[in-house]
Amino acid sequence: MNKDRSSDINIELGMAYLQEKNFPLAKIKFLKAIHLAPQHPASLYSMAYYYQKTHNIKLASQYYKQALSIAPGNAAVLGSYGTFLCQRKKYKEGIKYLIKASAINTLTYQAITYEKTGICALKAHLADTAYKYLHKALQNNPKNTNIYLNIAQAAFLTQRYKLASQYLKYWHINKKRTPKSTRLELNIEEKLHHYSRVAGLKLFIASLTSKNT
Known part of the structure; x- marks a missing residue:
């Protein structure tokens, strides 16, 4: 050996x-x-x-x-270090290493690296970069339901409101509704001028708030 x-x-x-x-x-x-x-x-x-x-x-x-x-030039090293930097809130530097990793990564890990890049970019308030890499992650692995809430948020921040709504609906079908996902849905519906839906969501959020007080 x-x-x-x-x-x-x-x-x-x-x-x-x-x-x-x-x-x-x-x-x-x-x-x-x-x-x-x-x-x-x-x-x-x-x-x-x-x-x-x-x-x-x-x-x-x-x-x-x-x-x-x-x-x-090792993708695993670059990706691990990039993730480490993002966790330390050194977002732009972390994204740089993650992008390098995704460029040379094998298909097995590429979707994971794209997703990590997108999440890091979201935290850095780089919405366009976040959407770009989360979309790549979704293309590589559309069955990964964990991506959908983050890409819905990135789509919303880049004014892709209809797409954001579609991504979030898929999330709610496959995952448990959360206060975060409900507030995002409210923001999306307001941008789409779905006012009856907005009213219902506001009542729902108010009921969640009252339960927690």
Whole structure:
């Protein structure tokens, strides 16, 4: 068995321990993965992810940058670092790395990277960019119902009100209605001048508010 494969096995075990919140054992496995294959990008960005999850931002950033220095064209490294930056509210920088990742990514992960780019762009108030990449994500994987609320929001912000309504209807068919989705629906219906629907939604939102007080 080559060292990269041995490293990957330890990474898989580390991720399993991390999911179980067994942080000491997870760290041992990630460190072993690096020891076995110190130039293996996956071992480095997995260690970075461990530090990210345990809120050691300085070390997380250090390991992500180390992985990038070894594999600057690796889609997984670029995507992981881009997601990390977006979570730290460094949206524009994060989007840059995510776009690089999506450009070289395989079809298996491309839709996920597009979706992450779109969500990051929404948080950065870059509505056109958000719509562009969420639409790409939807084209790659139309069965991913999780996309529909975000793309409805992006469509609304880019004045695609009819499309926003269609996306949101699909969300409400497949997912549980939320206060956020209902308020978005109200905003869309106001823009479409569906005033009878607006009145009903306002009453519904008022009833939700009264239940929570």
